[in-house]
Amino acid sequence: MPQRKRRLLSTRRVVPLDRLDEYTAAWEAVQRAARDSGARAWLFRARDRQDHFVEFIEHSEAPGALEAGELRRARALLEEQFGAGQTEEWEGVS
Numbered sequence: 001m002p003q004r005k006r007r008l009l010s011t012r013r014v015v016p017l018d019r020l021d022e023y024t025a026a027w028e029a030v031q032r033a034a035r036d037s038g039a040r041a042w043l044f045r046a047r048d049r050q051d052h053f054v055e056f057i058e059h060s061e062a063p064g065a066l067e068a069g070e071l072r073r074a075r076a077l078l079e080e081q082f083g084a085g086q087t088e089e090w091e092g093v094s
Helices: 017-036 069-082
Strands: 006-014 040-045 052-060 086-091
Touching (some): 017 052
Antiparallel strands (some): 006 086
16 A cells, blocks of 8 residues: 655744743644644744744645644634744655
């Protein structure tokens, strides 16, 4: 059986420094929902810009993987609270 390709959603986001606690809590909800739906999520912060973040969600190529109930809701809440980030979609290469 062929192995499914992995996909990666990356989002760059600038967060006001006085809202980092809120952002971290919202991201943790995304991370939990990703894990519960079989995906993985990571968060990185720029070394020289403490308000610049890159979010990664790795998931399978199955249709709707990012649209799974709780993950979709957690991502929508993050966007609602902190605005749309600059998002790119990537796919694994064999």
